[in-house]
Amino acid sequence: MSKAKGKAKQVKGKVKETAGSAMDDKQMQAEGSAERMSGKAEEMVAKTSEQMKKAKGK
Known part of the structure; x- marks a missing residue:
């Protein structure tokens, strides 16, 4: 798991959420929000994982 993958998933979800809103598709909106x-x-x-690794190193 990485921060970049999480950020990408957020962007993809926002796009899906916005498209669902524009098309008045409640299910697509909900899927986008969940994503x-x-x-x-x-x-x-x-x-958190990165912070734990740094804390262990000190």
């Missing part, structure tokens, strides 16, 4: 939140969680896990 965006999943990406945010992945990014946070990656950041």
Whole structure:
């Protein structure tokens, strides 16, 4: 898992969410929102993992 992958997932989810909103497709909107939140969680896990590795090194 990496911060870049999490960020990419967030962007993809936002695009899907926006497209769903523009097409009035509630399911696509919900899928995009879920994907965006999943990406945010992945990014946070990656950041925490990096911080733990740095803390162990000190």
